[in-house]
Amino acid sequence: MVKISERLRTAAGLIGEGERLADVGTDHGYVPIYLVERKHIPSAIAMDIRTGPLERAREHIRMYGMEDYIQTRLSDGVAALKPGEADTILIAGMGGGLVKHILESGRVICEQAHGLVLQPQSELPKVRRFLMENGYVTEREEMVMEDGKYYPMMRVHFDASAVSHADSFTEEQELEFRYGKQLLTEKHPVLLAYLRWEAQIQQDILTQLSGQPATEQIAARIDDVKQILAQNARALAYYE
Structure with missing residues (x-):
């Protein structure tokens, strides 16, 4: 059985049972392997913009005998993903600016997904503000500390009726952008x-x-x- 870090294990826990996964920026391919191995998901597409990490992912997929369940694709964000190919999209382990770029450049694909699991490594307030302004509803939030660093993450989905047209936000909303509404209310x-x-x-x-x-x-x-x-x-x- 593959072993993954607490950060990735917690992110994997935000992916629903039976959901087909697209792992953007898959790096070593460990999250798809971990979830398929446990029969939590039926299949996955492991994607990365760089050939080196994608080749490492392929090696690990072969090592664990997952070739029939996990595809690999060279992709800038979700560019190589077709509509309806994945239920959940995982975007983890990258800066907040890049997370926003992937959501913007792949808007059609991301909005059609049942859910997105996001784990930005920076610019959390900007990412949370972007999500609210663009109609993404937060379903769950989690946070872990690993190797002295703090990692907030969230599962969201798009809802056209939730798009915010506000010119400004309240102090309470600014607080929630900084720290996470659910994390605060649940006293994480x-x-x-x-x-x-x-x-x-x-x-x-x-x-x-x-x-x-x-x-x-x-x-x-x-x-x-x-x-x-x-x-x-x-x-x-x-x-x-």
Whole structure:
């Protein structure tokens, strides 16, 4: 049986039983192998824009005897995926800007999928804002800490009636973009650990900045840090 990291195992847990999977940026192909091996999904398409990772995925698929269940495709995002070929699309292990690019460039395919499992490694507020503005409804959120890093992830689906035309968002929505609505309301324990860590880091930065000569740039940076600390305090209040 293939072994995968807690981060990938948690992302795999957001994929429904019996769903055909498209794994975008598959790298080693471990998630499709893990899910097929456990008979959680019937088939998968492992996709990557780079030939090196795709060849590694092919080697692992052969090693585990999964050639009849897992295809491999060279693909920029979901460009090589046809409508209706996959029920769920997994986009994990890449920056938030790239996640948004894949959703935008593959809009038709992504909107037709039953669900998308996203695990952006950066720019979470921008990704969550993009999802709301473009009609993606969040079904579930998860968060893990692995090797000293925090990894939020989510399962979403497109709903045309949920497209937001708002010119601005409330303070509460901005808080949810930063930390995740479900993670906050469910008082997720890993988010709590992250909030405590973030508060300490930002407080240390504020202390360092306060000891520097006053300039416009330093003053602006201090304001930014104070704003983050204020949001952090509001998020921590969920746990009281």
